[in-house]
Amino acid sequence: MAETKTFVTEEDGVVKVRTCAWSPPGDHPVGCGMFIHVKDGKIVKVEGDPDHPITQGRLCPRCIALDEVVYHKDRLLSPMVRKREDRGRDTWEKISWDEAYDILEEKIREIQKEYGAEAIFTLTGTGRESTLYAPVYGPAIMDTPNGASTYAFSGEACYGPRATISNYLLGAGVPEIDFAQFFPDRYDNPEFEVPKYIMVWGKDPLYSSPDGFFGHSIIDLMKRGSKIITVDPRLTWLGAHAEYHLQLRPGTDAAVGLGFLNVIIQEDLYDQEFVEKWCYGFEELAEACKPWTPERVKEVSWVEPDQLVGAARAFATNAPSTATWGVALDQSKQSTQGAQCFLAICAICGYLDVPGGVTITNPTSFIGQWRYDMGDTLSEGMDEKHIVDPTGKYALFNAGAAMGGVQGDTLLNWLEGMYKDDPSYYDLRMCWIIGNNPLACMADQPKRWYEAMKDLDFIVAQDIFMTPTIMALADLVLPLSTFAEHNGLVTPNYGRNQHFVGAMNTAVENPNTKSDLEILVDMGKRMRPELWEQFADVDDFFDQKLKENYGYGLEELREKSVIQPGYEYRKYEKGGFRPDGQPGFYTPTGLIELYSTVLESYGEKPVPYFEEPEYSPVSQAGAVADEYPLVYTTGGRHISMFHSEHRQIPSLRALHPDPLVTINPATAEKYGIQQGDWVRVTTPLGECTQKANLTNEVNEKTIHLEHAWWFPEQDGEAPNLYGVFDANPNNIMPHESVSVTGYGAPYKNGICRIERVSGLKGNGGEQ
Numbered sequence: 001m002a003e004t005k006t007f008v009t010e011e012d013g014v015v016k017v018r019t020c021a022w023s024p025p026g027d028h029p030v031g032c033g034m035f036i037h038v039k040d041g042k043i044v045k046v047e048g049d050p051d052h053p054i055t056q057g058r059l060c061p062r063c064i065a066l067d068e069v070v071y072h073k074d075r076l077l078s079p080m081v082r083k084r085e086d087r088g089r090d091t092w093e094k095i096s097w098d099e100a101y102d103i104l105e106e107k108i109r110e111i112q113k114e115y116g117a118e119a120i121f122t123l124t125g126t127g128r129e130s131t132l133y134a135p136v137y138g139p140a141i142m143d144t145p146n147g148a149s150t151y152a153f154s155g156e157a158c159y160g161p162r163a164t165i166s167n168y169l170l171g172a173g174v175p176e177i178d179f180a181q182f183f184p185d186r187y188d189n190p191e192f193e194v195p196k197y198i199m200v201w202g203k204d205p206l207y208s209s210p211d212g213f214f215g216h217s218i219i220d221l222m223k224r225g226s227k228i229i230t231v232d233p234r235l236t237w238l239g240a241h242a243e244y245h246l247q248l249r250p251g252t253d254a255a256v257g258l259g260f261l262n263v264i265i266q267e268d269l270y271d272q273e274f275v276e277k278w279c280y281g282f283e284e285l286a287e288a289c290k291p292w293t294p295e296r297v298k299e300v301s302w303v304e305p306d307q308l309v310g311a312a313r314a315f316a317t318n319a320p321s322t323a324t325w326g327v328a329l330d331q332s333k334q335s336t337q338g339a340q341c342f343l344a345i346c347a348i349c350g351y352l353d354v355p356g357g358v359t360i361t362n363p364t365s366f367i368g369q370w371r372y373d374m375g376d377t378l379s380e381g382m383d384e385k386h387i388v389d390p391t392g393k394y395a396l397f398n399a400g401a402a403m404g405g406v407q408g409d410t411l412l413n414w415l416e417g418m419y420k421d422d423p424s425y426y427d428l429r430m431c432w433i434i435g436n437n438p439l440a441c442m443a444d445q446p447k448r449w450y451e452a453m454k455d456l457d458f459i460v461a462q463d464i465f466m467t468p469t470i471m472a473l474a475d476l477v478l479p480l481s482t483f484a485e486h487n488g489l490v491t492p493n494y495g496r497n498q499h500f501v502g503a504m505n506t507a508v509e510n511p512n513t514k515s516d517l518e519i520l521v522d523m524g525k526r527m528r529p530e531l532w533e534q535f536a537d538v539d540d541f542f543d544q545k546l547k548e549n550y551g552y553g554l555e556e557l558r559e560k561s562v563i564q565p566g567y568e569y570r571k572y573e574k575g576g577f578r579p580d581g582q583p584g585f586y587t588p589t590g591l592i593e594l595y596s597t598v599l600e601s602y603g604e605k606p607v608p609y610f611e612e613p614e615y616s617p618v619s620q621a622g623a624v625a626d627e628y629p630l631v632y633t634t635g636g637r638h639i640s641m642f643h644s645e646h647r648q649i650p651s652l653r654a655l656h657p658d659p660l661v662t663i664n665p666a667t668a669e670k671y672g673i674q675q676g677d678w679v680r681v682t683t684p685l686g687e688c689t690q691k692a693n694l695t696n697e698v699n700e701k702t703i704h705l706e707h708a709w710w711f712p713e714q715d716g717e718a719p720n721l722y723g724v725f726d727a728n729p730n731n732i733m734p735h736e737s738v739s740v741t742g743y744g745a746p747y748k749n750g751i752c753r754i755e756r757v758s759g760l761k762g763n764g765g766e767q
């Protein structure tokens with residue numbers, strides 16, 4: 001068949017729609033290119049698009065199983081409502097979209113009138129397409145300030161800390177590996193150089209493709225000669241292929257980072273010219289690193305000195321090298337400290353914004369700007385009603401540098417009434433849950449969230465499947481379309497390091513469902529027509545925004561499928577980062593702030609430091625640490641699932657049927673545990689149960705727990721709620737284990753004990 005570049009072709013009764021994937025079903029904005037084959041109006045096959053510049057025909061199992069998702073018997077295909085007193089019971093009644101919108105409008109207006117719009121808040125999910133639109137629901141539909149990108153998530157410790165620290169230290173978007181992603185001719189582009197080393201810190205991108213970084217690009221670079229350094233408590237596939245593997249104690253990233261910097265500084269391996277010209281605070285950074293000898297780093301982090309020193313030397317002396325960072329850096333109590341070290345390493349080695357180094361861009365995509373413009377539409381006086389901790393905690397978070405919203409721990413405290421006596425307090429009455437399943441996935445201590453939200457007057461949620469959270473709490477549910485059923489666009493890194501814009505094209509019609517943006521525009525027109533009447537529909541929205549910002553429209557994007565913006569290296573020499581067009585960086589000092597004047601102004605130390613996690617063998621030394629002798633980390637991804645999604649998809653569940661706790665075989669033997677046994681993991685705060693997977697991936701002192709498990713095959717009604725509280729490691733986390741910034745979370749580190757039990761609930765074998 002002749003190759004075509006248009007996005008819809010037909011042969012022998014099969015229509016092929018060329019598109020770029022996002023979600024739902026869940027994924028980060030990787031935008032993998034694919035052809036969706038449609039026969040008689042139904043998806044019959046999905047195949048990779050070999051002409052997609054980044055993914056080049058490769059797909060993971062989640063998109064290959066798209067038809068199983070779209071036509072699943074449990075798919076939500078109609079808005080549904082139930083009585084408030086029936087929360088937790090399967091008494092849903094199907095209604096039309098008009099009826100659903102009428103109910104929603106009436107409830108919002110009722111609450112606005114009786115209690116003020118601030119009594120409404122939104123909860124947003126992670127990574128999905130809704131990430132772009134959900135922050136606007138609160139301000140631009142309901143006029144509430146409590147509606148930005150708020151997760152039910154301790155310290156909003158996913159991407160936000162890294163994005164924030166990038167804003168403050170570099171005045172730029174989020175750094176990423178240079179894998180020639182901006183150039184249509186990719187690795188053949190004459191400006192590009194293959195990185196000598198790639199350091200992968202707290203991340204497993206082959207499985208997770210986080211934030212739009214296509215993990216298999218690392219394989220492409222390895223084939224071209226790049227060598228690997230990994231920093232991870234787990235020996236991942238990349239770690240097994242690395243020259244250096246720094247197997248740290250979970251939660252000690254900042255100690256390892258300080259030691260890594262110290263080797264580079266003490267041995268004069270850094271780029272002195274770059275540091276002198278473009279960095280601020282090098283002396284103070286060097287002073288902060290000095291105590292962190294390889295021996296001290298080993299004592300704290302368990303990383304072997306030869307691995308630390310070898311990795312630091314190899315990284316610093318092999319220009320250009322590059323690095324990528326993961327959510328593990330966000331998810332310790334310290335949060336921003338590890339990230340600060342990571343950026344300082346890249347900066348002093350001179351690897352920022354150079355070929356084969358680390359790409360950084362202005363976060364000025366239309367997506368980013370549009371969100372801020374529409375988010376800035378509150379009526380007079382509403383901004384002051386934004387929920388913040390009345391004691392003045394978390395000023396940096398509340399300044400909204402990168403993510404904005406209500407700090408997750410503050411929100412739970414507020415819902416539980418902790419601040420009831422403060423003059424700023426008011427009751428929350430309504431919640432809109434947008435692509436989020438907090439009881440399974442995002443919330444630490446999910447039972448507390450459940451209890452705290454149970455008494456709200458009204459809860460609406462939208463998703464493609466029933467979830468434990470919707471069954472437990474919602475009164476109205478809106479069915480979402482999958483990415484195969486609506487138009488949209490995908491922008492990696494949410495626009496903060498946007499190497500392409502891709503078109504998401506409707507392949508099959510599903511008039512019973514709507515996209516997150518359709519719901520936003522529909523409800524916006526009802527509630528605040530002055531903001532939304534300017535857009536005839538979602539296509540018109542995309543068309544206007546693309547033309548305003550890039551000079552091309554939606555149809556051109558759809559025809560081309562992907563448009564890459566190109567990349568200019570060393571923008572700091574040419575004024576490419578600053579609005580005034582001057583050389584340098586868009587920071588208060590105009591330089592990369594190794595000593596952060598912004599952190600200092602918010603009460604955080606300006607140079608990185610290490611602090612023990614709240615629950616660690618050191619901070620709890622003595623009776624508590626003796627009772628809980630192992631360290632846990634959680635949340636490593638499996639390629640067949642995205643957070644709490646995909647548990648009901650047969651082919652994907654077959655790849656990974658059970659929640660797995662990874663245990664070193666020697667540790668398992670000590671506790672009488674064998675492969676496949678059910679294991680209860682207990683901390684001072686709770687317990688969860690998962691199935692033993694014995695492997696040397698972790699050392700003898702560490703275990704790894706999978707997150708976000710629930711069981712769609714189980715009874716959905718309360719109190720079981722699809723078994724959501726049984727295997728969930730968020731049960732065992734402390735609340736509000738965050739830094740003074742308001743960022744940080746304990747998802748990646750804590751102490752525990754393990755024991756063999758007879759079944760999932762540990763009391764007789766039910767599974």
Ligand code: SF4
Pocket residue numbers: 021022026027028030031032058059060061062063064209
């Ligand atoms: S990474 Fe997997 S789920 Fe995500 S868009 Fe690509 S193929 Fe689809």
